Amino acid sequence: MNKKNYINHLSGQLTAGQIDRRQFMMSALATGLAVPAALTLAGQAVAAAPKRGGLFRFGVAHGSTTDTLDSATSENHFTLINGYTFGNHLTEVDNNGQLIGELAESYESDDAKTWIFNLRKGVEFHNGKSFSSEDVLASYGHHMGEDSTSAAKGLLTAVKSIKADGNHRVIFDLESANADFPFIVSDYHISIRPAGDMTSGIGTGGYIVQSFEPGVKSVLKRNPNYWKEGRAHFDEVELISIIDPTARQNALMTGEIDAMDRVDLKTINLFKRDPNINIMDVTGTAHYTFPMRLNVDPFGNYDLRMALKLAVNRQELVDKILLGYGAVGNDHPISTANRYHNSDMPQREIDIDKAAHHYKKSGHSGKIPLSASDAAFAGAVDAAQLIANSASKAGMEIEVVREPSDGYWSNVWNNDAKGWCACYWGGRPTEDWMFSAAYTDDTKWNDTNWKTTDGAKKFNRLVKEARAELNEAKRREIYYECQRLISDDGGAMVPLFNSYVSANSKSVAMGEVAANWDSDGAKCVERWWFA
């Protein structure tokens, strides 16, 4: 389980000149890494030898005056990045999408039901308190219980109990097996804070919060005692909330900031021309969906759903809504960045004849309302219109209904009043997490209400099965089938996976970039350095 860590460690040594290239290769290959991969890693490490120092200013497209340092209500990308900068979690997703231990040195389970996390020793919080299992218990308690208002509450409902076994070992007892539980604990809400102080921004992370002005900026200083090696290179960090894309891009072009997220796709071709700027795009797990609710007429009808899915010109959407910065979806939420992406399944293309055939078979007639708002994702209304446009060729009449942005998530999405709407999913690092967030019959966010069809029943059974399954190959097989079921029978139309497009000044250097979140897995501050 610790292979990755070990390689990181080696890379660090190589970079620092403690070992030479040959030693690195030898050791890396010994872990079972393939030769080319090891070569790449070595190349990266040398070419981009991280340097310590400098003030890193990062322009974040989010931020609100209601932001806090409490990870429980972390709602946007600003608090997400900020949280990762000063705090650690039990596990983390590394820049290759692999799960590695963070504050947990290692973790294990025999039945996927009882999970044991062995905690790292010698780690100190910013306030000097040394990290131990009581902090884990307190931190998890913050997100659980009836009174908790944490956004992670739903994630942890399966946790029956948490026990400390000595100072550096914690045992989680789950209601039911979940092979992906270690992934869940990497969720950005579940930051580990010192017992008794969940909200003031004390963590174990690479940077210490100096000042935090909600909706404005967060100023951090390097943690001199940071336990992680080869991380946290900058001396000082300023995270600045710049919501207006033009202002953000201007700030980067005029050197007011060193990096930024969410490049405005509309102007990206011009933006690229700035010689001092690197544009970076990563296909992640985030996707745009158009969930159809099976319990609302007429979407209970399989043929109608299929007709609509076949009538979408996915490539056009990628080209126009994402200006090419994204990938077509196959009507299921699993991205190529996920471990078990079903690459065997053929890509669904627009097929007007087939769509018309299914539509005819469905027996439906009349307008089909499609609710959209740019609150769902940028360009949602445009996308809905493009869908309406292509569907009309198959004889289907889609009526695009523009909904108010404010309250969209409460009043439109996942609401029986609207049968079909636009939606955005940030993606989840694991298949199970994604499925159980939005597709299983026990989640409240099952926005398609795909619960009762035979396909759905089978799907739910398979997901449970996979959770308890620790064998990789078997899990892969199961998840492939799950993806097929959603794609075929499910209510979700998933035409697009959007890329994370960010930009940085050429003075900033980095290794391979993670795909699980925007901005190098939202950990750019910890991972990047000044060239």
Added chain:
Amino acid sequence: MHSIVKTILERLGLGVLTLFAVSIIIFSAIEMLPGDFGEAILGQRATPETVAAFRRQLGLDQHPFVRYIQWVLGAIQGDLGTSFSGRNASGVDRSREVVGLIAPRLWNTMFLASMTAIIAVPISLALGITTALFRNSVFDRSVNTATLTTISFPEFFVAYILILLMASLYPVFPSLANVDADTLIGERVYRTALPALTLTLVIVAHMMRMTRAAIINLLASPYIQMARLSGASQLEIIIKHALPNAWAPIATVIAFNLAYLVVGVVVVEVVFVYPGIGQLMVDAVRTRDIPVVQGCALIFAVTYILLNLIADIIGIITNPRLLHPK
């Protein structure tokens, strides 16, 4: 002087009533908005349980009327309450005092407003006077056209153009005005230059046109003809004879624009990432953080009322008829 004191007291009394009305309107408006703080904060991740927990903790499960009365009772004693954000059942209550949240931003807003006023008011007066002096000349027409053009551009667009010219093409000023409490005054002025210039362009036209109109309006008065016939020059006529009688309308317009600088600059704040009070209120509205919205609304209303009061007082002081009644 008695009449001034009376006017001030009368206006302050009315002002308090206005504040009440404003708070009721704002409170009901936010109540009418769909969703509440929990739903807004949690967004897509909201579950009925967490939302309910939020409602319990924030007291949102009480009747709106009860909450309003509680708020008013607090406000009367100078307690504007605490922001919803940061409150939590588990762990320490780190909710922020509304006053503490507003104060630094109010200071920023006031700083920007004052800086803009320091630039804009003299410019508008000077332009208003000179255009009145050289009315219908090429100078007058070009100033008029130029100022009309600047007010017909949306604020954010003026800001972008200034950024392009003065931060991007010819880097004179920074494009971000991200100041904080520790920023030194010199640095602060430098960082705030572009937003102040943007706002200057936005408000100069109005103030200048009104100054010009107020002066020209008076030029038809018999006492202006009298002044001319007593040998006063054009400049003297405008400065000494027209301007003293034009202060009341000019002060009203300036007060109106200054109030705008305090309450209406959220767009400029967004573009320049300036931590002002407008952005705070918009965010608070979006997240349904009622105490903060109420606090901001009160600040805005107080600003508006006070500025208008000052304008009225200037109107009285500069008018001997009101200052020295028979």
Added chain:
Amino acid sequence: MTEKPNTYSALSEVGAIRENRTIFANIKISLLKSPLTARFGMVVILIYAVVAIFAPLIAPYGEAEVFPIPYAPWSSEFIFGTDQIGRDIFSRMVYGARNTVGIAVATTLLAFLIGGSLGLAAAINRSYLDLVFSRTVDVLMAIPQLIFALVLLSIFGSTVINLIMIIAILDSTRVFRLTRAVSLNVVVMDYVEAARLRGEGLGWVMRKEILPNILPPLIAEFGLRFCFVFLSIAALSFLGVGIQPPTADWGSMVRENASLIQFAKYDLKAGITPLLPAAAIALLTVAVNFVVDWFLHKTSGIRDE
């Protein structure tokens, strides 16, 4: 010397030096004598009106017609290029004239209808009506307009109708103040007293006696307010609640394309694109104000040499 001077008769008394002309002749003379700025303004307004009315004939493509290339450069096919989803910017400018001016006119008219009639009523009935209206307006003006509009649009949804209604109501506060102020000068006139002595009702006095006499300043204000509606819409669309796509309006078009301006140094034409709708607004504002200035000047009789 007791006889009346034989030169006198009421009929032959010379009135003010003024010829009895038809309205048409008066307009013609006014136009001929109008200053260059006013003529320029009138020509511009006329062009806008023509464009707005005949938008479908003038625009080469449809308002929402989407072409495959987003952000196409300026070319003979797309005069000003295409926008972010491949719609012809020139066509949208043309339709924008119709939508923007239409919405602005509707909003301003409504604002004047509300503010004007309440202002008039308050000026005539200076007791409780005046008190109630004036205090209400004070309260409304003490609330930041933009944010209040934002809240109201979020409550009622940002449809075009709501947008018009909300901006109109918020704008009507200023119209109210102006109308009340100018009406107060007219209300004290003897002819208004004469009408009241005759026993005329409030409606007649408002419509027939006062309104025609306060029109000039109101029309001038109309010109300005009308232009500010664009700006309100632009600001609201900046905050995300403006006119919904695909309806083309200049305010939102500036907003949608504004970010291009920062790239003027890389691509001048692209940099200029957002200036087009902004310039359209500015030109109209300047034009309307030129005409308004001239009109005010004519009707107020102020001679500024």
Added chain:
Amino acid sequence: MSKDKTSQNILLQVKELQIEGFSDEKWHKIIKGVDLTLFKGEVLGIIGESGAGKSTLGLAAMGYTQPGCRITGGQILFNGENLARLSESKKRKYWGNRMTYVAQSAAASFNPAHRLINQTTDSTVRAGLKNRNDAFKEARKLYEALNLPDPHNIGNRYPHQVSGGQLQRIMTAMAMSPNPDLIVFDEPTTALDVTTQVEVLGAMRSIVEEFNTAAIYITHDLSVVAQMADRIKVLRYGEQVEEAETRVMLESPKEEYTKSLWSVRSLQKKEEVEEDIVLEMKSISAAYGAARVLFDVGIKLPRGRTVAVVGESGSGKSTAARVITGLLPPSEGSVMFSGESLPAELKNRTREQLQKIQMIYQMADVAMNPRQTVREIIGRPLEFYLGMKGELNRSRTIELLELIDLDESFIDRLPSELSGGQKQRICIARALAANPEVIICDEVTSALDQIVQEGILQLLMRLQKEFQISYLFITHDISTVKAISDQVVVMSEGKVVEQGLKSIVFSPPHPDYTQLLLSSVPEMDPDWLTNILKKRS
């Protein structure tokens, strides 16, 4: 008053002066080649009716033209320098220094923002004639010479803090302050009450004599100019009618037009008694807020007769009219109409009650909606009270127009296309249209030229005979009272001083106030002012 009339003693010489004014998109001639000569220390009176161009000429004597006017020909030689050719900055050296101006309305011509003494001495100090302190001292002396109360401190007040008569005197002091060669008086007493006018005229005359300043005195009132001027020039339509020494001019005017001006009031109604009282104010007291303006006023108006209410401004005569019309409900007393008590408030009166009492205002300009045509103005009461519509309305309107000596051609005109007299006639027609029993005439002739006034008065009398209308005629002008009334009510400070038949009121003995009022009316005798001042002191 002998003056040295040799050519080297000429102060001002205007030759062949032509001035045009711009209106209705055209240039019109206002002054059509007028000559004028003024010797040092001489007072020249310029007299004429409205539109004669007398003010324009007076201002032009200073080289000043009002906005919208231009000099198109001729010369204005002041001490030999042609002001018509000088730039404004050069002329400025004369203005407020060698030549000064006294305007008609002192209240409007003082800047409300500055203290009086600063304004009095402003031009003197600017011209560098005296330093501030000396100028202030000098000004206080002038205040004393002009009989102003508290001459040492009155200058520290603001314009609104002193009365109209005092302001006019302070304006004279202001004009005298730089010790100029020429003062132009532009109708300086027109806005004053007669009793005040006497004092102001006296003060002005004595100070002009004392400083031996040359002056041009512009007025429409012959008896006033007779007191002030050495010579009189008569203007009409921008042209000179004639010019002569004052006494010569008064005794033997040459031109027909001058004679017609001289004829003043030929009209004299024979008073008639009538017992039937149509309207009665019964011990009315009224107040504007806390300020009481009427005290126990009782006035009876007999049917078909005219009662003139005479008094100076502030006497309460217009308030009485407001009480009758219901605009100002009285605090005590009531208004009886044909023996029945009228509701105090306008809104409680019936349409019939409103119809019976009509009103005509002083300023016909503001009494008619400038946006309505004659047809709308006269037609509205016809429709409103009598329900006449369409053709019936139109034909009745024409009838009414003919009744007031106008014709059908006026029916589509706007008030701005009418002369002052015509406007007032339209107002009369509007009142007449309602078929009223009583018409309240509030200073209906005081804004008009003499000749026009006479026409209006005759019309009113003719209508009274024809329709048995009763007039309550409010005026400050004694000659008008004499011309039209059957009975007279003299009011002062909200009280009725004297009332009764005209013959009784106008024949001695008079109560003090009536005496003061009657004696203050200027007479055509050039020595009148001297005599009356002598008598009073």
